[in-house]
Amino acid sequence: MRRIGHFLSDAWTLAGPYWRSEERWKARLLLGVVVALNLSLVGMSVLLSYWNREFFNSLQEKNAEAFWALLFWWRQTDSGPMPGFVFVAALYILIAVYALYLRQALQIRWRSWLTREVLDRWLADRAYYRVALTDAETDNPDQRIAEDLRYFVDNTLALGLGLMRSVVTLFSFVLVLWGLSGPATILGITIPGYMVWVALLYALAGTGLAHLVGRSLIRLNFQQQRVEADFRYALVRLRDNAEGVALYGGEADEKRGLQDRFGALIRNWWAIMVATKRLTFFTSAYSQVAVVFPFVVAAPAYFAGRIPLGGLTQTSGAFSEVQGALSWFVDNYSSLTEWRATVLRIRGFLGAIEVARAAAGTGIQSVPDGGDALVLDDVTVGLPDGRVLVAGASARVEPGEAVLIAGASGSGKSTLFRAIAGLWPFGRGRVHAPGAGVLFLPQRPYLPLGSLRRAVCYPRHAEEFPEVEIREALESAGLGHLAARLDEEDSWDRRLSGGEQQRLALARALLVKPRWLFLDEATSSLDPEAEARFYELLKERLPATTLVSIAHRPAVAQYHQRALRVRDGHLVAAPA
Incomplete structure (x- = not known):
């Protein structure tokens, strides 16, 4: 009973x-x-x-x-x-x-x-x-x-x-x-x-x-x-x-x-x-x-x-x-x-x-307090099983900087990226993040269901952007051949190659014009020439945007002023 x-x-x-x-x-x-x-x-x-x-x-x-x-x-x-x-x-x-x-x-x-x-x-x-x-x-x-x-x-x-x-x-x-x-x-x-x-x-x-x-x-x-x-x-x-x-x-x-x-x-x-x-x-x-x-x-x-x-x-x-x-x-x-x-x-x-x-509200505290800088305050990043990837990380990124986060595969770079985004709950410490104008581009871009126009403008509403701006962003990202298909609905995550999807993410960044742009291996599917063009476009079109990148290729370092390297479970400053 x-x-x-x-x-x-x-x-x-x-x-x-x-x-x-x-x-x-x-x-x-x-x-x-x-x-x-x-x-x-x-x-x-x-x-x-x-x-x-x-x-x-x-x-x-x-x-x-x-x-x-x-x-x-x-x-x-x-x-x-x-x-x-x-x-x-x-x-x-x-x-x-x-x-x-x-x-x-x-x-x-x-x-x-x-x-x-x-x-x-x-x-x-x-x-x-x-x-x-x-x-x-x-x-x-x-x-x-x-x-x-x-x-x-x-x-x-x-x-x-x-x-x-x-x-x-x-x-x-x-x-x-x-x-x-x-x-x-x-x-x-x-x-x-x-x-x-x-x-x-x-x-x-x-x-x-x-x-x-x-x-x-x-x-x-x-x-x-x-x-x-x-x-x-x-x-x-x-x-x-x-x-x-x-x-x-x-x-x-x-x-x-x-x-x-x-x-x-x-x-x-x-x-x-x-x-x-x-x-x-x-x-x-x-x-x-x-x-x-x-x-x-x-x-x-x-x-x-x-x-x-x-x-x-x-x-x-x-x-x-x-x-x-x-x-x-x-x-x-x-x-x-x-x-x-x-x-x-x-x-x-x-x-x-x-x-x-x-x-x-537990674990790593992400505080979008609207400050001018990104601050990591004694951040320890772990895994669900309790293993620590990065211990006691402290760093500061000023507005307008271009900072590279580097390290060996599996060292915890992408997990740190998630902690900065306020996603990763396992660990402790505080991340003081800018409150607005932030865009994260992961290695595999998310393409929502629906039209190509929606996919390009995501996460903003497509009606916020004039047609000419959307077409120009696609053209600049090397996807001009898709401009005529903006209103076509398809499974774009399967229709586009990995490189095309990363180019589409670039078009998003050019449209949204964020104050802070975080990239996690966002150019890994592009050839070196296309990758160079990707970063050159960001520097040219978004000169005031703060850039924080995670990348493996040494060539990416030239587009950043300094580096933060994950080494032996710690985050250390190093030249780019």
């Missing part, structure tokens, strides 16, 4: 903020309308149970006038005026259609709000970066945002409204069934409304057995969501690295890896199939018995002449409604296990984000 309470608390932690958000009034109004329509459907079901009784009584009495009136017009009955079936059915259909339509409208509004909230948390304080570095358990954030949030919203509404409707149906038809069933004497004890008690016992037994048979589905559904996402991620990674795989001839190894992941998916799916088969055996038997069970229970009264055929059918229908309402847990057990797995995955994801954001 404590576990159920904890789980429901987690579910409300996810759901509650939306109903208290800036959209709360629209959401509550829409939910109120949906609830009212669902309650109306229950009322229509009660009306149809009485219509059903009168209709079958007219058949038993061979009353043609009553038969046709109950179908196409209306008739005065012992229960009051009874509308014809065509009117009841038309109203029922209208209510059912709008109950579904408005529920779907609420679903998409809630999902939109929840997705924005989770994205805000994930991207704030660079939590996405720290989670990827430190939390191996939080797998596939893309799947948790795109699919788990959708499953959560859809299932929460479907199960919540279904439970509400079952409760209302229960109370509505219990009164009907209580009045129809009358008392029964068993072992000398008179039991009033005996069919209500029979329905209750039947549903309680079914609920307990359903949980006993199907509880393993909770764990299996959680695992299935994970292995499905792992397999999809492996396929996406192969697509994104198709050229590297082709150059290495790594198809056989990739196939083995994909087959291993797909094998895990299939094995878990077979386990789900076995568990579902057991549960379906039980629920199918339970449902089939429920079809005839009320007739069996009510048959003695019918054969004794205490109730007519219409009364028998109404009693059976009311029993089925009561039993169905009480059996909500049995009927929705599989959906409940999927919902619980989804809640656990989302809560785990949000928990990892909270931990990452809480740790944003």
Whole structure:
């Protein structure tokens, strides 16, 4: 019971903020309308149970006038005026259609709000970066945002409204069934409304057995969501690295890896199939018995002449409604296990984000205080396993300087670069960085999805730059042949070579004109002549820009005034 309470608390932690958000009034109004329509459907079901009784009584009495009136017009009955079936059915259909339509409208509004909230948390304080570095358990954030949030919203509404409707149906038809069933004497004890008690016992037994048979589905559904996402991620990674795989001839190894992941998916799916088969055996038997069970229970009264055929059918229908309402847990057990797995995955994801954001102020402190200089104050850069790469680094870079950071491969230059950017959390010390006008160019430039224009202007909005400036930047960077394709959407990270991607990064720098420009092996894919032209352009077009470069080639040193070398775990000043 404590576990159920904890789980429901987690579910409300996810759901509650939306109903208290800036959209709360629209959401509550829409939910109120949906609830009212669902309650109306229950009322229509009660009306149809009485219509059903009168209709079958007219058949038993061979009353043609009553038969046709109950179908196409209306008739005065012992229960009051009874509308014809065509009117009841038309109203029922209208209510059912709008109950579904408005529920779907609420679903998409809630999902939109929840997705924005989770994205805000994930991207704030660079939590996405720290989670990827430190939390191996939080797998596939893309799947948790795109699919788990959708499953959560859809299932929460479907199960919540279904439970509400079952409760209302229960109370509505219990009164009907209580009045129809009358008392029964068993072992000398008179039991009033005996069919209500029979329905209750039947549903309680079914609920307990359903949980006993199907509880393993909770764990299996959680695992299935994970292995499905792992397999999809492996396929996406192969697509994104198709050229590297082709150059290495790594198809056989990739196939083995994909087959291993797909094998895990299939094995878990077979386990789900076995568990579902057991549960379906039980629920199918339970449902089939429920079809005839009320007739069996009510048959003695019918054969004794205490109730007519219409009364028998109404009693059976009311029993089925009561039993169905009480059996909500049995009927929705599989959906409940999927919902619980989804809640656990989302809560785990949000928990990892909270931990990452809480740790944003620990480790190496990046202080964008807007000063005129870049200052490293006793900065120690380490790895997640605690190993130290650079210890006690202190340095100062003045505005307008050109400084080279050099050192052997693996000495920690690129990690220091990440610490300066405020990304690397492992270590201690303080980095005082300029507050604005900063641009970092990594070795492999990031090219976003969309048009070439967006890729060139990233991270700024393309509308900020006139067409002529964008074309001129491309021309200067040696990509003039692409100027005619600015509005063409493509996978530019695969369409362009490594050298072309680094030229595109140069075009970005020429467009943005940053006050501070940091380059981490940003010319490694260019030939020496193109690399020289790259730095000459920066010096020519951005003369006031402070330049901090990480590079291996000795020729790069001539474009810098001095160097900082990583040597034996320390950062030391040296001539360029």
